[in-house]
Amino acid sequence: MEQWVEKLFTEDVLKEAAARYGANATNAKKLGDFENYVYEVERNGTPYILRLTHSSHRSKQEVEGELKWINFLHGHDVHVSLVHTSKNDELVEVLPVEDSFFFVCLFDKAPGTSVKMNSPEFGPELFEKWGAITAKMHLATEHYQDSETERLQWDEDDLIELENFIDANEDEAIIIGNRQLVANIQQLPQTKETFGLIHSDIHMGNFFYYEGDIHVFDFDDAMYFYFISDIAIPLYYSTWWKYREETLEKRSAFGTEFLTHFLKGYVSVRPMTLEWLERLPLFLKLRDYTLYGVFHKKMDLSNGHEQENKRVAGIRERLIKDEPIVNLNYQEIWKQLNI
16 A cells, blocks of 8 residues: 555544444454455454545545446356445445545455465366356356446556556666557457456455355456456466466466366356457466556565565566566367367
């Protein structure tokens, strides 16, 4: 979280936020503070997830759009965390703080636990279920009446303009490469089967595994974008977290295994085409650019931890060399799906 926002967030703000939903924050457990403040709180002995979003990050309308979509998915039998209304019957409560606001909402706590890279569950069965729930979200969203849902189009996100966050001289080649990639993606066709509201960040940190089912949460990055991006993101982060210091060959071997099983789950629920699968590298590359921007936007890298700086340097090196996170044979993977 930006330092100036941290100064606005106090224990009184947290307690008032919880009180708006009849919850108790006395023993609140902090779960995250990167983009939003996220806490586990209690209401009538039951744990819930309380989230506070600063107005510099999202508008009230954007938050409401996210929450309405989540409840739509919940109503269509997708395992997501139901959003509750406040004592004032509002999905989003507004807390004024100085000359800004915190937007507050309350979710069910997802059942289960996270899956770690070294967990026995991290394997083909999980990958297929990961693909299946992603497809289920996309299939439901094809029929979502989103006229009242205000979320950004992908190319309206501030991280599209990398020059706002990175050195225009030192990283000129990266800025130029990002602009060209964005322009290329903007030319892709948009239909209800290929483009819509997506989660945009379905990595392992954003779901729990419970009794053989995946329960997805953290829709803060939801945006209007191509559905294929929701396939690129799990592949990207699973590879990056586990094998980022390995060779391209080793990353690609894992990527092949992951994507093959993920797609088996996906196409068991919703069809896709080889034409779109072969566009996946565009979206993997875009995540490289976006993540590079995120690190510069959110962190003081001049005073950062050695490990953080190493991660950023690794992304930068690949961008400069034009080396992908994985280099896959998409036609061979397609053949494995037996479509």
